[in-house]
Amino acid sequence: MFKKILIANRGEIACRVIRTARRLGIRTVAVYSDADAEALFVKQADEAWRLGPAPAAESYLKAELILDIARQSGAEAIHPGYGFLSENAGFAEACAAAGIAFIGPPASAIAAMGSKSAAKTLMEGAGVPLVPGYHGDNQDAEFLKQQADVIGYPVLIKASAGGGGKGMRIVARSEDFAAELAACRREAKASFGDDKVLVEKYLTRPRHIEIQLFADTHGNVVYLFERDCSVQRRHQKVLEEAPAPGMTDERRQAMGEAACAAARAVGYAGAGTVEFIVDTASNAFYFMEMNTRLQVEHPVTEYITGQDLVEWQLKVAAGDPLPLTQQQLTLSGHAIEARVYAEDPDNDFLPATGKLVHLSAPQESGTVRVDTGVAEGDTITPFYDPMIAKLIVWGKDRASALARLDAALADYQVAGLVTNLPFLRRLAGHPAFVSADLDTGLIARHATELLPPPAAPSAEQLALIALADTLAEQAEGDAAWTALPGWRLNARQRRRRDYRHGEANYTVEVEYAGDTFMLCVGDECFTASGNLNDTELSANLNGRRLNADLVRHGNQRTLFCQGERLMVEWLDPMAVEAGAAHGEAHLRAPMPGRVVAWLAEPGATVSKGTPLMILEAMKMEHTLAAPSDGKVAAFYYAPGEQVDDGADLVDFEAA
Numbered sequence: 001m002f003k004k005i006l007i008a009n010r011g012e013i014a015c016r017v018i019r020t021a022r023r024l025g026i027r028t029v030a031v032y033s034d035a036d037a038e039a040l041f042v043k044q045a046d047e048a049w050r051l052g053p054a055p056a057a058e059s060y061l062k063a064e065l066i067l068d069i070a071r072q073s074g075a076e077a078i079h080p081g082y083g084f085l086s087e088n089a090g091f092a093e094a095c096a097a098a099g100i101a102f103i104g105p106p107a108s109a110i111a112a113m114g115s116k117s118a119a120k121t122l123m124e125g126a127g128v129p130l131v132p133g134y135h136g137d138n139q140d141a142e143f144l145k146q147q148a149d150v151i152g153y154p155v156l157i158k159a160s161a162g163g164g165g166k167g168m169r170i171v172a173r174s175e176d177f178a179a180e181l182a183a184c185r186r187e188a189k190a191s192f193g194d195d196k197v198l199v200e201k202y203l204t205r206p207r208h209i210e211i212q213l214f215a216d217t218h219g220n221v222v223y224l225f226e227r228d229c230s231v232q233r234r235h236q237k238v239l240e241e242a243p244a245p246g247m248t249d250e251r252r253q254a255m256g257e258a259a260c261a262a263a264r265a266v267g268y269a270g271a272g273t274v275e276f277i278v279d280t281a282s283n284a285f286y287f288m289e290m291n292t293r294l295q296v297e298h299p300v301t302e303y304i305t306g307q308d309l310v311e312w313q314l315k316v317a318a319g320d321p322l323p324l325t326q327q328q329l330t331l332s333g334h335a336i337e338a339r340v341y342a343e344d345p346d347n348d349f350l351p352a353t354g355k356l357v358h359l360s361a362p363q364e365s366g367t368v369r370v371d372t373g374v375a376e377g378d379t380i381t382p383f384y385d386p387m388i389a390k391l392i393v394w395g396k397d398r399a400s401a402l403a404r405l406d407a408a409l410a411d412y413q414v415a416g417l418v419t420n421l422p423f424l425r426r427l428a429g430h431p432a433f434v435s436a437d438l439d440t441g442l443i444a445r446h447a448t449e450l451l452p453p454p455a456a457p458s459a460e461q462l463a464l465i466a467l468a469d470t471l472a473e474q475a476e477g478d479a480a481w482t483a484l485p486g487w488r489l490n491a492r493q494r495r496r497r498d499y500r501h502g503e504a505n506y507t508v509e510v511e512y513a514g515d516t517f518m519l520c521v522g523d524e525c526f527t528a529s530g531n532l533n534d535t536e537l538s539a540n541l542n543g544r545r546l547n548a549d550l551v552r553h554g555n556q557r558t559l560f561c562q563g564e565r566l567m568v569e570w571l572d573p574m575a576v577e578a579g580a581a582h583g584e585a586h587l588r589a590p591m592p593g594r595v596v597a598w599l600a601e602p603g604a605t606v607s608k609g610t611p612l613m614i615l616e617a618m619k620m621e622h623t624l625a626a627p628s629d630g631k632v633a634a635f636y637y638a639p640g641e642q643v644d645d646g647a648d649l650v651d652f653e654a655a
């Protein structure tokens with residue numbers, strides 16, 4: 001086995017690989033970009049080497065530099081994780097040439113599966129079922145249209161070099177084909193530098209079921225059962241589970257054997273996934289593509305098989321035989337994974353950037369697992385995927401896994417930026433998912449229920465926030481509340497607190513008398529008392545005890561109570577009206593400090609108020625926002641650099 005490996009990746013997958021390496025006594029070398037200099041994986045690795053600036057092209061995709069670091073650090077193997085260089089045949093080859101083991105399949109297998117069209121031709125030869133379609137070399141527009149007419153509409157045009165759900169076009173009618181083909185080619189050329197396409201039957205209510213397989217260098221190939229990844233948004237996975245609901249033993253075996261045939265056809269070794277699309281009408285399954293790497297959703301397979309797939313990968317790369325035979329592999333219980341993202345479901349899932357002011361993940365146990373690459377205080381930047389974590393649960397059956405998932409999602413607290421957690425919870429609890437009525441259109445079909453308009457805060461929630469604010473102010477010794485014996489005896493203190501939620505303002509009247517408060521929201525009043533310990537609020541409202549968490553960050557208030565989350569802004573009566581006149585000054589350092597992160601990419605067009613940069617000064621973090629609509633021409637300082645008082649930070653061109 002290797003003594004030292006390099007991990008050519010970042011975030012949660014780098015942390016994931018480090019965990020297994022550490023358990024096996026293998027030392028780890030991390031590589032990082034400037035944006036990740038303080039990241040969790042950099043701290044967890046035995047050593048970490050800088051690659052370059054934040055953009056992936058200048059850091060995580062620098063194959064030569066990564067190989068150099070591997071040589072210099074004495075790493076014997078490179079784990080590519082997923083994304084970045086993981087499916088780059090040239091990189092796998094360069095590793096082999098440098099005498100460094102690539103923890104993945106041989107370059108030839110990556111290349112064979114790299115083109116969707118070529119892979120289909122290969123699979124056809126291996127007897128693996130394919131979606132009816134044309135995946136040949138003839139790219140003549142008229143010819144492709146004839147093929148589509150024969151297949152029958154709707155058809156799907158796919159970029160042969162595509163991935164990540166990009167470069168796909170559905171064509172409903174023959175007369176639309178030419179225009180859609182042209183559009184797909186343009187998109188494919190722009191995204192993948194290759195405009196080759198294939199045409200296939202578009203299944204209207206399909207399920208996505210994939211087989212996890214493993215092969216070693218001794219000719220053994222096994223499948224570790226299936227994962228159902230049908231719950232997707234715009235062809236991207238949101239929830240994944242194993243086993244697939246409704247799967248029979250015969251069918252599992254048929255799909256598993258087809259996947260193993262695919263692996264054998266390309267001389268595969270290591271972890272791989274064969275993705276199938278299943279027609280819910282006929283129950284037929286068809287080969288879609290093979291991913292020649294470890295997948296994001298591998299933990300659900302680890303839960304149901306009790307195996308560590310990263311350990312299997314390391315063993316195979318070191319030349320060992322597979323740890324178990326097909327007969328020795330067993331499947332137990334049910335696992336579900338939810339992908340937790342910094343994104344705004346109410347705003348078309350726009351990725352969010354900013355600081356994780358408060359982060360409290362559910363308690364990990366034998367049945368709840370949180371794979372993450374960030375900690376409280378870290379920043380989600382625009383340079384990489386805005387994933388916060390993968391939450392994975394296990395139960396003895398699907399119902400108990402679902403119950404656990406719901407509880408864990410309710411326990412997951414994030415403040416400082418918007419996440420998809422409430423959306424995930426509605427999705428996991430939706431009758432269609434609960435009853436396993438699965439197909440790739442589930443989210444789109446139930447969008448109205450899954451994305452309801454934001455609910456107005458309840459009087460109880462507002463009272464809790466006002467109570468916490470008042471307690472915090474008292475603790476800070478705010479003059480207005482300081483007891484002045486003699487003067488204040490019997491006196492009642494009154495104050496109003498205003499909060500904004502969405503477009504609406506809410507007022508809480510706070511009256512203080514002795515140890516208790518009277519809190520009124522409109523004509524709903526609560527006799528209240530409580531204790532605030534950092535973010536923990538234990539409150540008594542009209543005789544009812546409530547435990548909540550309240551994160552106060554600047555004027556932002558995030559309340560977590562009974563599995564519900566509410567974010568409001570406190571309208572500080574003392575705050576100076578932030579007007580356009582302040583805009584310019586905001587892009588200068590208000591005091592000497594250090595740049596923590598960029599929140600926009602250089603060259604980005606932004607709207608007024610878009611966060612641009614985080615600056616740390618006087619032990620406080622300040623977010624600089626765009627003073628108007630405009631363009632971020634350049635940043636004058638990189639993350640980590642010190643700035644002087646009044647220094648110009650951003651070259652901003654107002655629109």
Ligand code: ADP
Pocket residue numbers: 131156162163164165166200201202203204206208232235275277288289440
């Ligand atoms: P990518 O490599 O971009 O992920 P895939 O070929 O794996 O593309 O397809 C991604 C998703 O697109 C699938 O999970 C499925 O939801 C949908 N899809 C792909 N092919 C078809 C098809 N023939 N009919 C209907 N949906 C499809």
